[in-house]
Amino acid sequence: MGGTFNPVHLGHLRAAEEVAESFELMRVIFMPAAKPPHKGDGEIIPFIHRWRMLELAVGGNLRFELSDLENQRPGKSYSVETLAQLNGELGEELYFVLGLDAFLELPTWKRYRDLFSLCHFVVVTRPGYSSTALNSMLRTQVSERYSFDTKVRGFVHPRFTTVYYREVTLLDISSSRIRGFLASGRSVRYLLPEKVEAYIYQQGLYQSRKMNGGQ
Ligand code: ATP
Ligand code: MG
Numbered sequence: 001m002g003g004t005f006n007p008v009h010l011g012h013l014r015a016a017e018e019v020a021e022s023f024e025l026m027r028v029i030f031m032p033a034a035k036p037p038h039k040g041d042g043e044i045i046p047f048i049h050r051w052r053m054l055e056l057a058v059g060g061n062l063r064f065e066l067s068d069l070e071n072q073r074p075g076k077s078y079s080v081e082t083l084a085q086l087n088g089e090l091g092e093e094l095y096f097v098l099g100l101d102a103f104l105e106l107p108t109w110k111r112y113r114d115l116f117s118l119c120h121f122v123v124v125t126r127p128g129y130s131s132t133a134l135n136s137m138l139r140t141q142v143s144e145r146y147s148f149d150t151k152v153r154g155f156v157h158p159r160f161t162t163v164y165y166r167e168v169t170l171l172d173i174s175s176s177r178i179r180g181f182l183a184s185g186r187s188v189r190y191l192l193p194e195k196v197e198a199y200i201y202q203q204g205l206y207q208s209r210k211m212n213g214g215q
Helices: 010-023 047-058 079-090 100-104 112-118 132-142 175-183 194-203 208-214
Strands: 028-032 064-066 095-099 120-124 147-149 154-156 163-166
Touching: 010 028, 010 047, 010 095, 010 120, 010 163, 028 047, 047 064, 047 194, 079 112, 095 100, 100 120, 100 132, 112 132, 132 154, 132 163
Parallel strands: 028 064, 095 120, 120 163
Antiparallel strands: 147 154, 154 163
């Protein structure tokens, strides 16, 4: 599961848990983007903080792991490079877990068509996004030969990997909303793990006074 995790919240964790259960995955690797190509630098706090919060969040879940692969590479973090590298190193079948909002953005990603040879996708529901867009995106931007298979609950293709679609518990939580709450001094309790919340306050993250250069 890739993302900026700025910061990680219960929407990420619950989606990962439900997908792991549904697919009987051996493990879920959270892959924080070191330098996300699409997000302005201003809003993204340093990798080390996002990593530490992920560590606090996944601690205690034996199936959850972290990878700093994207921080080891110089330059922007392109998923196509990460997945090619993971494929070579792990030699296991890969399922790229992502929310419907992120999947619909795929056509803006570097060499996105190549991804459909590198990994399967597990697209999970996200409040505010309709699954009808998924069908049209796949068929117009990737290949007309993708068709929905009710048995696998996903889109199959004669040559490309499968795009599974899973309805997970809808949690309308986003990192951007959490950042907004923190910046205006509002509570973020029950939106993310307690330990992550404690870390944010300890380090004074996202609180606007500090982000505006008050440090
Ligand atoms: P931001 O608001 O900064 O974009 P975000 O909450 O969308 O943050 P990301 O780090 O961008 O979090 O998301 C990483 C991945 O997790 C994406 O594939 C995204 O679709 C998915 N995701 C994020 N929040 C949820 C949620 N509440 N439910 C399901 N999937 C989610
Ligand atoms: Mg997002």
